[in-house]
Amino acid sequence: MLMASQKHFLLTAQERNLKSYLRLLFFIYVGGVLVYLLPAIGLLPAFLKPYPFLIDPAFANNSVIKMGLFAALCFVAAGDVRRFLVTVEAIMVVMCLAVVSGVILILTAKNNYVMQVGNSTLSIKTMLLYSSLFDAVLNGILIVLYNKAQKARYGLQFFTPMQFRTLQALSDVLIEGDEELITDREVALNVDRYMSSFLGKTKWVSKLSLVGIELYPLFFLKPATSYMRPEDRKAFLERHFYQDVALRMAPPVLRMLVQAMIRMGKQLCFMGYYNDPRVHASIGYEPFSQRADSKKRLEDLPYQNNQPLQVLAEKDVETDTLDWDGVVIVGTGPGASVMAKGLAEQNVPVLLIERGEHTDPSQFNEDEIDMVSRLYADGALQLAADFRFQVIQGSAVGGSSVVNNAVCFDTPDSVLDRWNDRGGIDAGLDLLRYKQCNQHVNEMIGxxxxxxxxxxxxxxxxxxxxxxxxxxxxxxxxxxxxxxxxxxxxxxxxxxxxxxxCNIGCRWGKKLSMLSNILPQAQKLAGADKFRIIAGCEVIRLKARGGKITSLIGRFRNGRKIDVRGKTFVVAAGAVSSSILLQRSGIAAGRAGxxxxxxxxxxxxxxxxxxxxxxxxxxxxxxxxxxxxxxxxxxxxxxxxxxxxxxxxxxxxxxxxxxxxxxxxxxxxxxxxxxxxxxxxxxxxxxxxxxxxxxxxxxxxxxxxxxxxxxxxxxxxxxxxxxxxxxxxxxxxxxxxxxxxxxxxxxxxxxxxxxxxxxxxxNILSRDKSIGVVDEQLKVYGYENLFIADASVFPTAVGVNPQITVMTFADYAVPFVAENAGAGAGGVKVITPEREPVKD
Amino acid sequence: MNDILGANNSLLDYALVVLLYGLMFLLIRYPRPHLELNYRTNYFFLVILWAFLMFTGNYLFYRLGVMTFLPWLNNLLHSCVWVGLCLGWLYYCAHERPLWEQFILFAFTSFLVKMAEHAVLGSWARDSYLGIRNPYAYLVVMSIVDGFYPIISQWIIQALGRKSTFGIYAPRLA
CATH class of the missing domain: 3.30.410 (Cholesterol Oxidase; domain 2)
Structure with missing residues (x-):
């Protein structure tokens, strides 16, 4: 039986593979030394006789030094692949250099002399090509084995070994206190767990940032960040990542990049450290489950789960083509849910397609990393193009309502007046009806x-x-x-x-989000057959024929696509995603987004x-x-x-x-x-x-x-x-x-x-077609069966928390969508303000 | 010009080769004339990947002495049209069959096309290969190499499909 402490020192299978390969490399290089050395001292074996260039002393001397050095490095590294890891890295770097220099010489060298090899000839460039290929193959295998060994040693799932080491080094200096409660390695491992736990389109930014932070010192002829002594590392970061940015000493573009890198690096380190429960007591934080009165609170206000929501995952969708005899809604956030509920009340079959996954509130927990990765788009890492502005959005069944603070403000009158200004945006809203919808929504969501x-x-x-x-x-x-x-x-x-x-999901069903409240109510009302939700499926394109949307293409996370046909389509995926969807589909070109x-x-x-x-x-x-x-x-x-x-x-x-x-x-x-x-x-x-x-x-x-x-x-x-x-x-x-x-x-x-x-x-609402994407019915210009019902139709920012306004718009559009789908009461009389002739 | 078209070849000869590709494509496409929604990305990915790999590989292996020189236009058409588009579609039609069947199918169709190119353009010609003194040895070995197309493609699709990299979709194997 092995003691736990002994197990800690045991090499993983991948590390043992690396060790074996280094031994093999050692013998290859020793063989190389002999091949170059023996002919030079007159002991040319018979099988090498066709290669007379081997007896050139200068050629042989250089090669013996190179091969000998590699052999020595491999020998040392194979002795202890953990302790002498840096030796393996040195071999990899130099081998890469050898390949690059070989390629450069093949492409540019002028002196392509020909050597006699046995009965035929061989140009030096061809010779270089063989040797570079040989080095590339050996090094490629070494890099693969090295990566696998490092990943296995730490159980890495997202970062490469180099990025992981950079993160550790950053954490070492950024989290600077007298009594750090978890090690830098644990911080980095926490971050790795977080980054591997969600699928996102911007995750590469974190990798790129760490690579940038690691290599940036090389421009100043200093060792890579993780190779510096901690004091030097901190001094370098202070000088080049902090002062250069804060005091505007770096050129603007470089400053932007450096700032983006260090911001990302800082955030990752802090997330890794402060999310760890071992740290919480030291900062005076008590998770809810450990608070003295939590039991009493939960007894007084017990968990109230609504009817569980029935949501289809990829495996539940059996065919790749769905024909839906009703309305297909993209999204399940506030706008989509209110729209869906309104349609369900009018007996219109509704199919909602959500990019995020479904997490039942009973699965919400106190682990911020876990919840952020499950409930936020891109793990809350979505950044603007200049990396200076963070756009945080929910991505789960229920949309942002699952992670928002549930704060409700009615649309300010001043904003409505600005929207309806005929000399300006000219939204053409029927304000009386809008106010009624606003009131209705307030009552509906409690x-x-x-x-x-x-x-x-x-x-x-x-x-x-x-x-x-x-x-x-x-x-x-x-x-x-x-x-x-x-x-x-x-x-x-x-x-x-x-x-x-609130921001990591209300486990107790107290926040009346779309997930806990509106969607279950609507599904109960309509029945699960007429009110379906597909989760984990991103709608990537709307397909149109003439002025009519015929179907949409959705893609699950495993890459599988489905083609969904319907009568009427409502896009309610949020301001960013809806705009992107329209652009991808070639709709409202020049205006969408x-x-x-x-x-x-x-x-x-x-x-x-x-x-x-x-x-x-x-x-x-x-x-x-x-x-x-x-x-x-x-x-x-x-x-x-x-x-x-x-x-x-x-x-x-x-x-x-x-x-x-x-x-x-x-x-x-x-x-x-x-x-x-x-x-x-x-x-x-x-x-x-x-x-x-x-x-x-x-x-x-x-x-x-x-x-x-x-x-x-x-x-x-x-x-x-x-x-x-x-x-x-x-x-x-x-x-x-x-x-x-x-x-x-x-x-x-x-x-x-x-x-x-x-x-x-x-995708703003305006009766001016040159700027508006939707008309006063929230129908997209030029399409007879496409509507938008989310914050993307806001003509300007509302300036207050927008969820009520989003839902009001959705409620406002319900009769138009129902009528379009051939159901509902129809004939809603909308009194729009008088207007100038529509500008085409 | 010889490097581009090959000795004694005219554009008409190439038109004939393209016609042959077209006819082969019709045949290949017969069992499954339309690309399924979930295979489109895989198909176009394989087309681009194989066309690039073949084009560069053919030249590189010629430089290494493993292959004979393919005139540039021959290489381009063979890599892009035959290997890329046609074998890509063949893989789409055949990828659910046992691997050994696929191997034979690919090697055989490849042999037919190489024979045709050899007859029309004079390419794929080598008196002996791997110590076998027969002009067909080279053609047969190269066709056998093409038989690995479905095996390598399946491995790539499965590897990339795990995380849907490049939008590749690899259905769960039964």
Whole structure:
């Protein structure tokens, strides 16, 4: 029997293969030494006589040195493939060099002399070709075996050994504290587990970033990052990844790339460290399952599962061609679900096709990495083209409603007026009906002010405790008077247990998401045969004949495609995906994907003095908001996350980040949201074929800074000892005077982390066909049976959480879609504002 | 010009070869005239992959002395049209059959086409090969090599299909 400690030192089968191969290489190279050495000293074996060039002393000497060195390296490496791994790497690098130099010489060498070989001749270039091929084959096998050995040793599933080593090296210096509770290797392994757990189109960015970080020092004639001593590594990172970016010392393009690399590297390290349960106690975090009152809360407010949703996976779809006698909806998010429910009520058969997978709420858990990989598009790593703007979207049955904060705002009147402005967008909405739909949606999804929610506990027990501080600050500054509105949020949440896991899925069925609420209701109403959901299937193209969509092509994750025919099609895959789908299908060319806008957000974190334990993570993640006089153009929402998420938005580098994470339970955080101009676009481009291009306008950027400054003032008024925006260069502001510096510290979007969970527009609603993709019935121009029902039809950003507006649009369009499908009440009288003749 | 067309060859000779490819394609396509939705990506992937590998491989192996020189146009048509399009479709029709059957089918059809090219263009000519002093030895060995097309293709499709790389779909084997 082997002891556990002994097992640790045993080589894996793959490592043993590598060892054997190195031994073989040793003998090959020793043989090579003899082949070159023996003729030179007059001991030419008979079988080598046809090769007289072997007795050229210079040729033989160089070759003996090369072969001898390789033989020695192989001998050492084979002795202990773990300890002398670097020797294997040296062999691989030099062999690669040999192959490259061989190819260059074959292509460019002028002196292609011919040698006599036996009875025939051989040119030196052909000779080089043979030798390069030989080296390439030997090295290729070595690289494969080396990779397999390293992957087997650590159980790597996603990263290559080099990337894994870089991650370890980064973690070594980025997570810098006096008592790190898990090793750098464990951090890197956590990240590897995360990255391998989901399928995404942007995962390569993380690999590329790590390769970049590893090799970047070579440009400065320094060893690769993971080969540096930790002190040198930190000094290099400080100099070239931090100062060069923060102080704008690198040229713009290089600066952008370097910043993108290190941002990604930092995020990965922090995720790997702070998601580990062994770390949680050290930062003052208690998972819900371990909190003293969690049992009582769950007994008072027991788990309420709705009728389980019946969802088809790839294996359940037997044929590759489906004929659906009803409406086919792309997506299962808020717009799709409300549309589907409305159609089901009118007895229209509905088939929903969702890109994300189906996870029953009972499977939701506290592991952030697990939940993010299951519920978010691209594992929440979707970035804009300049890598400076993060677009976070849900990707699961239920869409973003599964991972949002359920915050509900009606569409502001000012926004509706702007949309219907006949001199501008000219949306042509029937506002009376729109308001009725808005009211209907609020009732349907169970919206109520969160502190009025029927609950056995006091609001203090389940609202985000950080929100209390925020309200205190607002009160102290006198900002709670009209025209400002400061209150707890309205949300489709009932009897919240206050676990603080809204963004990783509500296990307790309290958030009335589409997954827990609307979809099960609709399926129950229509019956599973007339209300089907296919999950894990991305719709990649709509097929049209003339002005009619005939079918769509969906692709499962294993590559299998299905062709789905239907009567009427509704695209409701979200602003980004819907725009991409239309572009891929050649629909609304030149308009689809344009005029994209966002609620651009950035957090302001506040830290309170020692002794003031706040535990903002306990309770609703977003509990309060402040809407300042609308002309200011922003809205505040208190927001706090479990450790992994929070660590990725926590300001600071090195020991500052460590210090901040260890003040986690004394912190509160507020997000500032700004409804952006519609100057962004999404297009099929870049390596992911899904490129979001966005640069905030100066007006939006100034508005955001204005909001951040006010958020800082509010927290300072509430007694915070310092406030911190999420800047690239670390800044901490302790007084109102300090805060005034912020506008000079943050010059543009490269100095601060911006992101959004609310992309909008792209296929906007307008009666002006030159800019609009859909008409006032949300029907796509030029197609008789294609509708859009998601945030992509928003003519501009709404500036508040958009889910109610999305659902209102869907509800608004239900009669038109039902009528188009040949069912429903039909004849809905829509009173649209008078308008100018439609521009073609 | 000899390097491109081959000695004594005209474009008319090549038209004849292309016609032969076309007729073979009609025959090959007979059992399954339409590409199924789930095989399209695999087909086009194999076409591009094999055409590229064949074109470069034929030249590289000539440089290494393993093969005779194929005139450039002959190489291009043989790689792209015959191996790429025609054998790709043959694989589509035959890939569910036992591997040994596929091997024979590919080797045999390849032999027919190489014979035709040999007759019309004079390519694939070598007096002896692998020590066998017979002008057909080279043709037979090269055709046998083509018999490995389905085996290698299946391996590639299965390997890439595991993660649907390049959109390749490999159905679960029964």
């Amino acid at each position: 919206v109520s002010r969160i502190d009025n929610t029927p609950n056995t506990m006091s609001r203090e027990e389940y609202l985000n405790p950080g929100g209390k501080k925020f309200i205190e600050g607002i009160h102290n500054l006198g900002l709670d008077a009209a025209p400002n509105v400061a209150n707890s949020v309205s949300a489709n949440i009932r009897q919240c247990v206050g676990c603080g896991y 344009k005029r994209l806008s966002f609620n651009v957000g950035s957090p302001m974190t506040a830290v309170f003095p020692k002794g003031q334990i706040i535990n903002s993570y306990k309770g609703l993640q977003i509990s309060h908001y402040l809407q300042v006089d609308p002309s200011r153009g922003f809205i505040f929402e208190t927001w706090f996350n479990p450790p992994m998420f929070q660590s990725t938005i926590m300001p600071g580098w090195w020991e500052d980040h460590w210090k901040n994470m260890h003040r986690y339970n004394r912190m509160a955080c507020t997000g500032v949201l700004v409804g952006s101009d519609s100057n962004a676009e999404v297009r099929i481009a870049g390596l992911t074929a899904r490129e979001v291009r966005y640069q905030p306008t100066q007006k939006d950027f100034d508005t955001l800074l204005d909001g951040l400054q006010l958020a800082g003032e509010i927290y300072l008024a509430a007694g915070a000892e310092a406030v911190m925006p999420n800047t690239f260069r670390y800044h901490e502001y302790a007084t109102g005077e300090d805060l005034k510096r912020m506008k000079y510290d943050i010059k543009d979007n490269s100095d601060i982390t911006l992101g959004t969970g609310h992309p909008q527009g792209g």
